[in-house]
Amino acid sequence: MKITKHIFLLVAIVLFASFNKQDAGIQLQNLRCEMLVNPEGIDVVKPRLSWEIISPQRNVQQIAYQILVASSPEKLANNEADLWNSGKVNTDESIHVKYAGMTLKSKKRAFWKVKIWTNKGESAWSGNAFWSIGLLNYVDWKGRWIGLDRSFEWDNETQFSRLSARYFRKEFQAKKTIKQATVYIVGLGMYELYLNGQKVGDQVLAPVPTDYTKGVKYNTFDVTKLLQTGNNAIGTVLGNGRFYTMRQDYKPYKIKTFGYPKMLLNLDVEYTDGTKETISTDESWKVTADGPIRTNNEYDGEEYDATKEMPNWNKVGFSDSNWIKAQLVQEAGGMFEAQMTENMKVMETIKPVSIKNLKVNTYILDMGQNMAGWLRLKVKGKKGDKVTLRFAETLQSTGELFVRNLRDAKVTDVYTLKGEGQEIWEPSFVYHGFRYVEVTGFPTVPTIDDFDGRVVYDDMATIGEFETSDKTINQIYKNAYWGIRSNYKGMPVDCPQRNERQPWLGDRTTGAYGESFIFDNVRLYSKWLNDIEQAQKPDGSIPDVAPAFWRYYGDNVTWPGTYITIADMLYHQFGDKETIKKHYPSMKKWIDYMQEKYLVNGLITKDKYGDWCVPPESLELIHAKDPALQTDGILLASATYVRLLELMQKFAHLLNKPEDVKAYSKVAEDIKKAFNQKFLNTQKGQYSNGTVTANLLPLVYEMIPANEKTKVWNNIVNKILVDNKGHISTGVIGTQWLMRGLSQNGRADIAYKIASNRDYPSWGYMAENGATTIWELWNGDKANPEMNSGNHVMLLGDLIIWYYENIAGIKSAKDAVAFKKIIMKPEMIDGLNAGKASYHSMYGTIKSDWKKDGNKFQWNISIPANTKSLVYLPANSLDKLTEGGKKIVGLEGIKFVKTEGNQLIVEVSSGNYSFIVN
Numbered sequence: 018m019k020i021t022k023h024i025f026l027l028v029a030i031v032l033f034a035s036f037n038k039q040d041a042g043i044q045l046q047n048l049r050c051e052m053l054v055n056p057e058g059i060d061v062v063k064p065r066l067s068w069e070i071i072s073p074q075r076n077v078q079q080i081a082y083q084i085l086v087a088s089s090p091e092k093l094a095n096n097e098a099d100l101w102n103s104g105k106v107n108t109d110e111s112i113h114v115k116y117a118g119m120t121l122k123s124k125k126r127a128f129w130k131v132k133i134w135t136n137k138g139e140s141a142w143s144g145n146a147f148w149s150i151g152l153l154n155y156v157d158w159k160g161r162w163i164g165l166d167r168s169f170e171w172d173n174e175t176q177f178s179r180l181s182a183r184y185f186r187k188e189f190q191a192k193k194t195i196k197q198a199t200v201y202i203v204g205l206g207m208y209e210l211y212l213n214g215q216k217v218g219d220q221v222l223a224p225v226p227t228d229y230t231k232g233v234k235y236n237t238f239d240v241t242k243l244l245q246t247g248n249n250a251i252g253t254v255l256g257n258g259r260f261y262t263m264r265q266d267y268k269p270y271k272i273k274t275f276g277y278p279k280m281l282l283n284l285d286v287e288y289t290d291g292t293k294e295t296i297s298t299d300e301s302w303k304v305t306a307d308g309p310i311r312t313n314n315e316y317d318g319e320e321y322d323a324t325k326e327m328p329n330w331n332k333v334g335f336s337d338s339n340w341i342k343a344q345l346v347q348e349a350g351g352m353f354e355a356q357m358t359e360n361m362k363v364m365e366t367i368k369p370v371s372i373k374n375l376k377v378n379t380y381i382l383d384m385g386q387n388m389a390g391w392l393r394l395k396v397k398g399k400k401g402d403k404v405t406l407r408f409a410e411t412l413q414s415t416g417e418l419f420v421r422n423l424r425d426a427k428v429t430d431v432y433t434l435k436g437e438g439q440e441i442w443e444p445s446f447v448y449h450g451f452r453y454v455e456v457t458g459f460p461t462v463p464t465i466d467d468f469d470g471r472v473v474y475d476d477m478a479t480i481g482e483f484e485t486s487d488k489t490i491n492q493i494y495k496n497a498y499w500g501i502r503s504n505y506k507g508m509p510v511d512c513p514q515r516n517e518r519q520p521w522l523g524d525r526t527t528g529a530y531g532e533s534f535i536f537d538n539v540r541l542y543s544k545w546l547n548d549i550e551q552a553q554k555p556d557g558s559i560p561d562v563a564p565a566f567w568r569y570y571g572d573n574v575t576w577p578g579t580y581i582t583i584a585d586m587l588y589h590q591f592g593d594k595e596t597i598k599k600h601y602p603s604m605k606k607w608i609d610y611m612q613e614k615y616l617v618n619g620l621i622t623k624d625k626y627g628d629w630c631v632p633p634e635s636l637e638l639i640h641a642k643d644p645a646l647q648t649d650g651i652l653l654a655s656a657t658y659v660r661l662l663e664l665m666q667k668f669a670h671l672l673n674k675p676e677d678v679k680a681y682s683k684v685a686e687d688i689k690k691a692f693n694q695k696f697l698n699t700q701k702g703q704y705s706n707g708t709v710t711a712n713l714l715p716l717v718y719e720m721i722p723a724n725e726k727t728k729v730w731n732n733i734v735n736k737i738l739v740d741n742k743g744h745i746s747t748g749v750i751g752t753q754w755l756m757r758g759l760s761q762n763g764r765a766d767i768a769y770k771i772a773s774n775r776d777y778p779s780w781g782y783m784a785e786n787g788a789t790t791i792w793e794l795w796n797g798d799k800a801n802p803e804m805n806s807g808n809h810v811m812l813l814g815d816l817i818i819w820y821y822e823n824i825a826g827i828k829s830a831k832d833a834v835a836f837k838k839i840i841m842k843p844e845m846i847d848g849l850n851a852g853k854a855s856y857h858s859m860y861g862t863i864k865s866d867w868k869k870d871g872n873k874f875q876w877n878i879s880i881p882a883n884t885k886s887l888v889y890l891p892a893n894s895l896d897k898l899t900e901g902g903k904k905i906v907g908l909e910g911i912k913f914v915k916t917e918g919n920q921l922i923v924e925v926s927s928g929n930y931s932f933i934v935n
Contacts, residue, residue, distance in 0.1 A: 022053050043074070043135075045070060045427065049067045049146075050064045051357060052065075053148075056357075057238060058151030058201060058355050066141070067114065067859060068115045068882070070111065070133065070881075072137075072882050073928075076907050076926035076927060078926070079111060081134040083132055084116075086105040087100055087103070088125070090128050099207070099304065101116060113593070120151065126149040126158075128145050129148075130145055137886070140232040151235065160295075161345050162279050162280070162346050163299070163302055163346060164303055164304075165344050168725055170531070171311060176265065176266060177264065180313075182256050182308070183253050183278055183305075183312075183313060185303070189251070191247065192238070192293065193288040194814070196237070196289045197239075198243075199283045199285045200237070201283045202282045204224065205231050205258070205260040206260030207445075211331040219362055221363060221445070222506070224360065224450065225544065227551070229275045231350075231551035232547070236873070247665075249767055256278065256279035261276065262566070273565065273568065282298045294656075300344075303337040303341065304341055304342070305339075306332075308326075309322050309323055309325040313444070314427075314520075318406075318448045321432050323431040323435035353379075357542070357543070364473065366471055368468075369382050373416070379457050380456040380459065381454070383452065387808050389451075391430070391443055391449055393441065393468065393796070394468055396461075397435045400434060400435055400437075402460045404434070404458045405431050408454055410432075410808065415606070422802040422807070423514060424515050450515075451514065472505065475501065477538060479535060480536065481535040481855065483824075488772060489774075489784065496788060496790050500809065500810045503808050505541060512793065519562045519566060522549070522563055522577060522578075524810065525811075526753055526816050526820070527814060530586045531815060531820075534827075538658070545563070546584060549563040549579075554666070557611075558570050561577065572611075572615070572625070573626060574621055581664050582664065584596055584668070596666050601669075601828075611658065615654075619687055619692075620655045621688070622651055624650025628653060628748035630794055631748035631751075632745065632796065633646070637806070645708075648750070652705050653710070653750055654691050662682075663681075663685065664680045669681065675867055693715075696715075697721075699728075701739045703729060704729065706763075709736050709737060710747050714733050730762055743767070750811060752814030791810055791812060793805060793812070794812075825853070840882065850870075852865065858884075860884045863880065865877075865878050873933065880925055880930075885926055888924075890932060895913065895921065897935050898921060900931060902930050909926075
């Protein structure tokens with residue numbers, strides 16, 4: 018199955034001028050600063066610059082670059098690099114090149130271009146790209162925080178909080194001709210910003226959530242085109258978001274609250290005569306809470322009363338005499354931070370597939386797909402008519418909504434008509450996880466044409482495509498795609514529908530790695546690591562949820578350890594070494610904390626969740642109660658800690674910290690010794706009680722004594738094929754290594770069997786029973802609804818990684834990360850006859866499209882410029898191999914390396930290739 022690609026990063030594409038015949042067709046694209054295209058308002062003063070080289074030619078390798086950075090586009094056009102001229106740098110480095118010019122101050126703009134030298138010749142200069150610096154210092158912000166620290170008679174501050182949106186406005190005069198106008202806004206919990214009646218940007222649910230006592234994100238916009246000489250009006254609407262939390266006066270020991278919505282805004286205007294002024298938030302602004310958004314609550318929904326609309330409230334000339342003076346309020350508390358990740362956006366609009374009349378004036382709308390976002394409606398009726406929309410993932414046998422698994426989330430939107438012809442409405446400050454919608458109060462007979470599903474998640478590109486000859490695998494991939502995008506909400510959350518929606522660390526330990534093949538998620542997860550660091554306690558403890566909206570500091574290994582595995586993923590997939598450098602002290606602090614507190618007799622003695630959500634012995638259970646299905650928590654904690662110590666050794670090597678390498682290695686070896694003494698039963702050839710997870714972790718973490726490995730491996734195979742009849746028996750922890758562990762040890766056929774099953778328990782069972790996303794539980798159709806989300810991603814484990822790396826055969830080498838060197842090695846599995854995938858790496862698009870037909874194997878591949886690949890072909894003789902219909906000896910871009918078993922290994926340089934093995 019194919020997923021339609023989104024436009025990749027809104028790239029600026031600049032063709033190289035051809036200076037000789039060799040260079041014809043070469044182009045540069047995706048000029049990026051800090052992995053963003055033309056970012057506004059960053060707070061990195063020495064940002065990293067990257068570019069891609071596109072060429073239809075083979076074997077294009079960069080050998081040098083030159084970067085020019087100027088303070089204006091005019092200077093850059095004249096090659097006047099007053100900020101930085103790198104000179105010619107002899108290197109093949111084309112990603113994460115650190116700016117080394119003049120240090121830029123707040124509000125400054127930088128314009129840059131690059132040219133390169135390749136083994137095919139010298140290019141022309143690229144076109145211009147740019148970045149701007151935000152407000153770096155606290156004193157750069159002018160004005161005051163404003164808000165309304167109170168509720169009103171129509172609000173209700175009980176457990177189920179109902180608080181209306183706040184509307185702010187200010188008029189001002191620009192007396193001169195405007196050259197440049199930039200707005201910086203911190204709008205908490207969420208904001209919509211308008212200038213002269215026009216919305217600024219296409220973002221929704223902005224800014225991304227944080228622990229507002231630790232850090233608050235500001236957004237920056239170039240609004241030059243929206244201002245005019247003369248009178249202007251600024252308008253903002255503040256929603257509640259995670260700031261005024263979904264539950265008030267309820268479990269204060271658990272749920273963190275922050276106060277009433279508030280904002281800080283600076284509008285900097287530069288005139289053509291060189292003068293400047295700043296319009297900022299202060300007591301001159303006016304505000305009302307008596308607008309159309311009567312309540313907005315992420316769990317419970319949004320209510321909009323169109324009879325309360327205030328036409329032209331955000332335009333010049335509106336009478337705000339009945340509005341009140343904005344209140345100067347306390348700051349949020351957190352440090353001001355430029356938002357270096359994309360806001361959320363309506364990424365897709367889908368139509369319902371059906372609408373059915375359930376009973377009088379009650380209809381059930383089916384979107385055909387479980388999704389996260391909201392419904393947009395078109396309606397005609399009388400003033401005061403109310404349309405109520407209630408959301409759910411599944412239906413009862415009666416056809417009514419099934420909402421028990423949503424716990425106490427009310428998930429209800431209400432729209433009150435103003436009665437003025439056709440009215441179009443969608444909410445501003447909530448989202449829902451749903452497939453079905455109960456529609457009541459619609460003044461006419463509704464049709465599917467009256468509704469649109471608005472799919473909402475972070476504005477990131479889809480960079481991967483994947484399909485095979487197996488329909489079950491294709492459906493699972495599609496379900497994973499929808500589930501992953503549903504749970505990107507400025508942070509990775511566990512689910513989009515019930516009264517939780519929390520950024521649990523353990524859900525993404527390995528999942529983030531798989532997701533990175535589908536989505537350009539590098540900035541989302543970089544931001545999340547900052548959230549985790551901010552949530553760390555002074556003693557080193559890391560919570561299970563970060564930002565710590567829920568105060569869950571469980572002191573286990575398997576959830577907080579995600580802090581380290583995500584950093585490794587960002588390095589391996591995207592080459593982001595700076596993130597490791599930034600977070601290494603905090604990661605070390607946590608490693609030391611866990612060791613000092615819980616390392617007893619050579620083992621880590623604290624675990625909280627076990628192998629979460631193994632398939633239980635009864636379909637009605639959430640968690641298995643049979644000890645034979647459970648894996649010892651000390652085993653899980655100790656094995657995982659060894660793995661994390663190995664990653665810390667890797668990081669210490671990168672950062673040139675040899676003493677740390679030595680210390681981590683010593684602790685790891687000591688734990689391995691104690692681990693085998695405690696858990697390894699040499700007579701049975703198994704660890705602990707012999708669950709797949711208990712045996713798998715020491716296998717993949719290389720903890721098993723060499724003379725015991727075969728017996729333990731045979732135990733794993735026997736447990737899967739005999740005891741579990743070829744089905745999965747692992748939970749969140751074991752599934753993180755199951756598919757790769759099987760393939761690495763020569764049994765990709767077992768991995769394929771597990772991946773393609775359609776009976777219980779399996780991913781295919783979910784699809785067989787109507788799932789269009791991934792369930793929270795293997796038995797999600799029958800389990801107790803107290804914990805039974807229909808849209809989770811934690812059980813994917815390493816499945817998506819296995820799809821791309823083992824089926825498609827697209828993998829980054831360990832010694833040349835970010836796909837600088839690509840390992841292309843698809844598994845040849847009986848019953849799987851084709852695999853096709855593409856992945857847009859930091860260097861460009863990698864493609865793999867293979868087919869088997871009897872003894873014939875055909876494989877079309879694409880390798881990006883400035884990279885190389887080791888390609889593993891299923892043949893034991895060069896005589897059986899051709900490329901483009903020719904023997905490979907002497908062909909440009911291909912070099913024979915060696916024969917390894919029944920595989921030929923060739924090194925392939927950039928270009929497009931068509932291999933055939935007969």
